[in-house]
Amino acid sequence: MFQGRGTRIVGDSIEHFEAGDLCLLAPPRHCWVSDRKRQKTRSHSAVIQFRPDFLGDKFFAASELRPIRELLGPARRGLRIEGTTRTAVTERMRQMLRLPVGHWQHISQLLWILGTLAESRECVPLATDRPEPETARYDRKKINQVLTLTNVAPGELPSQEAVAGAVRLSPAAFSRFFKKHLGKTYINYVIDLRCRMSAAS
Secondary structure, X not given: OOEXXXXXXXXXXXEEEOOOOOEEOOOOOEEEEEOOOOOOOOOEOOOOOOOOOOOOOXXXXXXHHHHHHHXXXXXXXXXXXXXHHHHHHHXXXXXXXXXXXXXXXXXXXXXXXXXXXXXXXXXXXXXXXOOOOOOOXXXXXXXXXXXXXXXXXXXXXXXXXXXXXXXXXXXXXXXXXXXXXXXXXXXXXHHHHHHHHHHHO
C-alpha cells in the first residue's frame, strides 16, 4: 500500500494501516478500508498476484527454493513486512511497475522479493494460527460482499440483520456463515472493529 490510511482486516486481525503498509497474503479473506474522513486524497495500492504453481507444479519443490516454499505456508495468516525489508521490497515493486506489461523481469523480480521475505526476520504474522476452512468461490464472493458492506462506512456499522438480508441469508444462517469463515461472531467482529478504530483515531 503506497498511499492512504485506514483499517486493515486479515482473518481475525484488525489493525490500523498508514501509507507504506506492505503485506504478504494468501487467500481466503482480507480487506483494506480507507479512512475517508481523515484523508483528502484517494488511497492507492500496488498488488502482485500469483498462483503457487505459476511456474509449474514442481518449481517450488526444488531444494534451493525450500525457504520460499516454507514462507508461503505462514502467508495464509498474513504477514506484515517491516523495517529495511519493507523498504527494499517496496522499491522492487516500484521497479516492476516501471517495466512494460509482460516483461520477463517481472518473474525475476518476484522471485527476488519472495527470497528476500523468506530470509527476513521482519515478517510479522497477523491472523491467529488456526486451521482455515476450505472456502468455495461462492462463499468467498459472499465474504467479500459482507466485508464491503461492513466497512464501507465504519462509523455507521450495519446491524447483523441488515447484512444478513443484503447477502440473502436468514439471521441464523448468516451467524453460522460468518463465524465459520471469520472465526468470530458478527457482534464480536463489530466490537473489535470499533475498538481498533477508536485506538487509531
